[in-house]
Amino acid sequence: MEFSTIQRAHARIGPHVHETPVLQSQLLNERYGAELVFKCENLQKVGAFKARGALNAVLSLDEAARRHGLATHSSGNHGAALAYAGQITGTATTVVMPEDSLPNKIAAVRGYGAEVILCPALERDAVCERLVKDTGAVLIHPYDDDRIIAGQGTAALEFLEQTDSLDVLIVPVGGGGLLAGTAVVGKSRSPGMQILGAEPDRSDDAIQSFATGERQRPRGFDTIADGLRAALGVRNFELIYQHADAILPVSEAAIIDATRTLMHYLKVVVEPSAAVPLAAIADHPHHFAGKRVGIILSGGNLDLDGPPWLTERLS
Amino acid sequence: MEFSTIQRAHARIGPHVHETPVLQSQLLNERYGAELVFKCENLQKVGAFKARGALNAVLSLDEAARRHGLATHSSGNHGAALAYAGQITGTATTVVMPEDSLPNKIAAVRGYGAEVILCPALERDAVCERLVKDTGAVLIHPYDDDRIIAGQGTAALEFLEQTDSLDVLIVPVGGGGLLAGTAVVGKSRSPGMQILGAEPDRSDDAIQSFATGERQRPRGFDTIADGLRAALGVRNFELIYQHADAILPVSEAAIIDATRTLMHYLKVVVEPSAAVPLAAIADHPHHFAGKRVGIILSGGNLDLDGPPWLTERLS
Structure with missing residues (x-):
């Protein structure tokens, strides 16, 4: 880079x-x-700091790329950051979160207007993959990007x-x-x-x-x-x-x-x-x-x- | 003013x-x-913010005025502020504190190198007055100054x-x-x-x-x-x-x-x-x-x- x-x-x-x-x-x-x-x-x-990465990723997409929404999996801060980026760009956002995420972090993601899907921690990749396939949402990985x-x-x-x-x-x-x-x-x-x-x-x-x-x-x-x-x-x-x-x-x-x-x-x-x-x-x-x-x-x-x-x- | x-x-x-x-x-x-x-x-x-007032008061004094030290009464932050001002100017500082002051605030005053005298809350003015009379320290009142x-x-x-x-x-x-x-x-x-x-x-x-x-x-x-x-x-x-x-x-x-x-x-x-x-x-x-x-x-x-x-x- x-x-x-x-x-x-x-x-x-x-x-x-x-x-x-x-x-x-x-x-x-x-x-x-x-x-x-x-x-x-x-x-x-x-x-x-996660607001920085999520915003950079989402603002790099054009409107066509965002039209089926944004998706990610996150135990917290990246989820809130993507929800915030979704709010700014007017894009529907879904965050797959492990069931054992901290309550304040789940509330924050919802507070920025994203939909939260809770699942067992080890299944979060699979659940998110299925979501992307079903909805056409763009996956914004929390870090490997x-x-x-x-x-x-x-x-x-x-x-x-x-x-x-x-x-x-x-x-x-x-x-x-x-x-x-x-x-x-x-x-x-x-x-x-x-x-x-x-x-x-x-x-x-x-x-x-x-x-x-x-x-x-x-x-x-x-x-x-x-x-x-x-x-x-x-x-x-x-x-x-x-x-x-x-x-x-x-x-x-x-x-x-x-x-x-x-x-x-x-x-x-x-x-x-x-x-x-x-x-x-x-x-x-x-x-x-x-x-x-x-x-x-x-x-x-x-x-x-x-x-x-x-x-x-x-x- | x-x-x-x-x-x-x-x-x-x-x-x-x-x-x-x-x-x-x-x-x-x-x-x-x-x-x-x-x-x-x-x-x-x-x-x-108490650091501001205490520093202004102490830095307004010349060395002769400070030679018998600084004294005050305080339940906390002004005491720590005066202790800090004393540390900066190399002046011995004594703080009279109510016995029911918060432990973290007493520790902070001592942490800046001041001596702490604990007394019943209602006696703090009297104890401080006696201290000033006995030692010749300058009283720096916490606010009425x-x-x-x-x-x-x-x-x-x-x-x-x-x-x-x-x-x-x-x-x-x-x-x-x-x-x-x-x-x-x-x-x-x-x-x-x-x-x-x-x-x-x-x-x-x-x-x-x-x-x-x-x-x-x-x-x-x-x-x-x-x-x-x-x-x-x-x-x-x-x-x-x-x-x-x-x-x-x-x-x-x-x-x-x-x-x-x-x-x-x-x-x-x-x-x-x-x-x-x-x-x-x-x-x-x-x-x-x-x-x-x-x-x-x-x-x-x-x-x-x-x-x-x-x-x-x-x-």
Whole structure:
């Protein structure tokens, strides 16, 4: 993927997304022994960077291509993002969601006017495939799609324009849309900057894929970071393997602690997936000591009935 | 107070405070039937606008005046703000706090290096007075002080520079530092704009004072908005009576709902006091319908062990 593809995506989605703020906290810097710079995509439209990719994909389609509607499968934020893109373009949207999706995420998708089909988690691909075949809707995959990857990359593009140079840029990895787009931007705009992913160690298929050079299946999705319960995409793996520097494993305890820490010190609401990079800094401090570290806070769609302090989810 | 006093305060504190972001949410606008623009002082240093006033007061003192240290009484955010100002200027700081202050607020004051003296809530003035007499420390009152009021006014000054013109600007009232400073700025910079306060109806001394034209004692402090448990200041009352347009009473149920609503839709952490203006919009919708309304989110120092959903505090 060319950097210019991401620049074009940025121009395309600009009128419909927020330029999210960049925040810092002196107390957090002291606590982690590094200079931490946060790009607040939790304050993005639909509460997550996913608005960028979905909008880029949908705005790339002409009206004829959209006339039978949009469809996707998603455990949450991509579903809300596609629903939002459908709303903006006046396109009927259907989102297939696992039955165990968080209630606040299901409500958000419906809130943007999309139809929700609930199904067992393992059947979501099949249900979505059948839907597309039956209705003629266009499938907008949540991450394994160049238009989505280019859209997600616009967060890093904007971030690098908003802040002085970074030693490291770290983002969470689930399906790999954000990391793939970030890696393309980083290697093109700031070749000396390290591009890192952070992934729950209970769902470490990206780490295993990166280590072996071949895409591996996930061992499971048993992580509190519900936004990262996804298998690394084919296209995503290619770009990440080519452009990223490393992917760090993160413990569940560190994710919970980092979620709370961000809310306490930075005063923004984050969902556990968004706290995974800070958890990586806590679990691997030697990688970050004394460095200027950029972190993309991926989303803020925390189930507010979940805390204090998510401990019941920590088996 | 002259507007230029607030301009000078802004220049004085500039290097030590954040220019906090301004956020909007389409879903919140739809929910409340008005265009809501939020100035995020919950993302300010020490998590509250109070950093502005305390810094302006302390940076106005020369070294000789500070040599016996700084003292104040505060249930929280002003204490942390003064501790921060003491840290920046290398001045020993003591904060007298009511025994029933929130644990996270006591920890924050200590975290900025100040000494904390706990005492019964009703004795805090007396304890602080004795401390000042014994040590020679300078008392920096939390709100009844022109330097504090001018500092707090810088939030509105900055806000009006960051956003297009507003029909209404609404802020919470406790001691009245924020409303007094905001009213001076508003009436000088944007005379057609309404300046409103919002106050818990269980602690409505500002409302009663405004209605009678004489400063009234509070009936009680029995509100979940812990940051507003303070009697309106003398100087504050003068400025508010002269420059503000009205003060609206707010129910406890509306405060709790608004706190949650802000965290859910705006994805920022707010303490209950900061949600009081949105609660006023919910309780008095006819004042705001169809208008462009500026709201200063005063602070983000929520006790994260408090939710879900603060209901045990609602008697």
